[in-house]
Amino acid sequence: MSRVKLELCEQTLKECYGDIVATIGMYLLQNKTTPLNMIVQRTKMDPKQVRQALCSLIQQNIVSFYRSTSGFVEYTALPDAVLWRLRYPKYIHCAKTLFGDAAELLVEELLLQGRCTLGEAVTKTVKKLNESLAASGSSVPEISHSLIRDKASNLVRARLLRRCEDVIKDKDGKVVSMTEIVHPELLFDPPRGHDFAETVSGSKRSAAQNSEIPLKRIKLETGDAASTMESEAERGPSYWCVNVHQFHHHFRDQAIIAAVARIIDQKASEVMRTMLRLSETKTIPTDPSSADLSFTEIYNAIPKDKIMTRNVVDQYLKCLSQNCCDFVTKAVEALSISEIETVVLERFGSKALRMYRVLLAEKQVEQKQVEEKAMLPPKEAKELLYKMFAENFVTLTELSKAPDHAPARTFYFFNVNLLQVSRMILEKCYKAAANVMIRRQKCILENKRLLDKQERVEAIISSLDAESAAAQKEEIEQMVTPSERKQLKKVEDASKMLETSELLLDHTIFILETYISYTLKPLPLSKK
Template sequence: MSVIYGRVVSYILSEYFGPVVEKVGTYLFKFKSSPLLYIKRGTDLPLSKIKESLCILIKYGLVTFKPNKNENIANYTLDTEKVLLIIRYPKYLNLAKKQLGDESEMIIEELLQRGYWTASELVLKVFERTSKTEVAVSLSQIKDKVIYLITSKYLTRVPYATDENPVPRLQVKLEELHSLPNIDIKVLVAHQANSTEEFPDKDIYWTVNFDRFHQDMRDQLLVAAVVQKFDAMTGDIFSLFLKQMYIRTEPWADVSNPVPALEIKDILKRQNNQQLLAFFDQYLNIIEQDNSKLIRKAGEASGGSYQIYLKEGVTHLIWELIEQIVTEKFDTKAARIFRLIKSKPYIEPDLIQQQAMIPAKEAKRLSYQLYEENFLRIQEIRKMSSNSGPTKNFTLFYIQLEQVARMVLEMCYKTLFNTFTRRVHEKFVNKRIIDKKQRVDTIAMGMRSQGASQEQLADIEEMITPPEKEILERIEKVVKKLNTVELEIDDTLFLLKTYLMYG
């Protein structure tokens, strides 16, 4: 793992959990896996602070532990990938809100904030929050939402201790991962009246299943690519194929099992979507003949069955992403050279200038520039002459996509760290004005709660001068832009990691 990757992890831990937790997390990142006393020696923190930090990190699933050779001592390991997922939390909430509704968003938000919780406590907390909104929601409705999230695998059970060893092994049986908890509405109502009432599921804890959200995010990427290339109706058909795929195929399989086209037609008939039904075969034929090869015919039965090539679909998106990066980093001529080399397993420099129709000098410069930036690789081949003369070397350019993807991944980490650093710089330089604004807002909030008049509130707000207001507006715009960049970088990170996962 690179230094810049470690800096990104350290910043996220510092931003969300504070400097003490960040110090413990950074030590674990550096030394991979360590027992408690080694962490104390390496961080020079009080033992109580280290224990508290480890408890926090374990609670949020960012640190795992297992016994070392001495069964009485635990080795702690930082899950860096889960640390990076923290910046993706807003996307999980947005996806839950759009696809599953407001109550589901609240359920996911509570779990993200707390790490894990019992289903009964979750229902009560969300009910408390919804009671403060304009739309009233009953306990049974929220219970149904929780059950739906569990059955749909958006929530998963937290592993529990299966032995009484000094360092317990946390496990959960496969059948228990999404088995429904006992949520008794009568007990919930009784608990509201008397908080000492115990829940029947008090020892069963649930957390967010990030993998399930990542499936939806991958599907959204593929559907969006189809819509962008063709139209919304083509995207609707492809989306239906994806949904039916899950019935018969593992979510992260490279290639789906065959999905009958007649099955998709039956769904469209039930939806009474006459427009899609009328042109279904034409739309399906368009997707099948596309060079991305997302869908291919699997059999010659009546109506035909089709397979979805998920790995190839993601790979196609990666190629497009890297071509776009080459265009923006260099120019369109460099992108033309990159596409040409992509179409050939290996190609000589002389053929590049001929087939790309770029002047020889410029083609050579751009090719070696792409090589220096690690977008291209070189293979040298020695050819022995028939007589005793010198050997002749041939230089061939080629692209190793996985290596390029890892290099772009590192670029993303560097850009992400730069956005973090810029945000910290803006807040540090303007700390005095930001602190003043927070104090004024606190005073105004206190006076508003005491029933202060509009004139009094206006006097308080005038403590911020017009030049200071301009500076605050500028800071807000810069921070908002940096937040947007952060989310966009995370989109690229998600695509790259999905591709590397398929390998």
């Protein structure tokens, strides 16, 4: 992992969890797998603080642990899990767009908790919704638990929520490891009655209380299925978390649909949307291709209001398959190129972008050919070309006629190494995101006294609103002077601008990371 990515992880951990947790998290990120005693010795922190920090990181799905062959429990931090916190607003907004306000609050609660029981998440969501209805004075009846439970089940079916990995205990009942995922489908097993229990009591719970299957039936069952049902019921409700990979899958699909609409037309994007929706739960989110679908399956799934005949659908499918083979992979590459071109435009100008597009289209081009095809004066073209070459946006390949590589007998071809440029810009995005977070924290720290004063004034005003004391309310509002209000407005605008920049940077990071992960496929294992 690069230094700038570590810096971004450090800033994210400090902002979200404080200095102690950030110290432990950074040590694990830098040292991979480490036992508890080693963490305490190297960080020179109190063992109790280290344990609490590790518990927080495990709770937030940032750290995993397992028992090594030497018998020690070792801890490992996941850097991507730290950076995914930057996308929490996107996850919440996506859940609201797809499934409504209740789903938004459910996903928000699970993201804040890291992992918890569905019963706890449902109860808190119901409470928040009913409090919101009461505050607004709406005549809508109170939200029931059953409605939110159904919403949670829908999120599980859409694979936006999943079960957490179970833990392994030793003979003394001490947790020593997390279970390995052998069958991923089991993580999306629909929630049962006992999954919605709020708390797990210390005593054994009867199967009749926690399972939807009658106790008499369980006693009559034989084999592994019956024992599994009974053991699940005795164990109580399992823990659940947000499946961020499925959200990333959805973001990728939306970007591909937008690309199809831009390249072909709106109807083609509807065909692509249908195909991606059908394969959404049949495909592993990290796969570069979708599931196989038949023509009848695609045609029947297209919304009727789109008014597309079988012939029209067939033509669009042929267009997508003939002109855009491996569309998922190519679309991700096109999105990455679009992000790179935006950077080139901002950094070098429109003329340099014209030259860059020539290099992308022609692959290997001599300097004179770049000048001619970009229709630029030789002096200006040479200056821009070598400027991009100096900053590693363009690479140079030498092809010599003779073994001595004399310049007079050597051809020089300019080209673009997309993977190299994507990595370079990704590192710059990491650095920029870390700088934005530092700048935002500094802005808040410099105006902390003023922000605290505004918070106190707003708290007093809200209490006076409840008491209907209009005269006192005006006096309290005057405690904040006009100059202070002007400064508060400036701080608010700066914070909004920095938060927007952070979201835009994260979007670029997501596109580039997706392209790199699709390009760098793991090598097949050699057969011995």
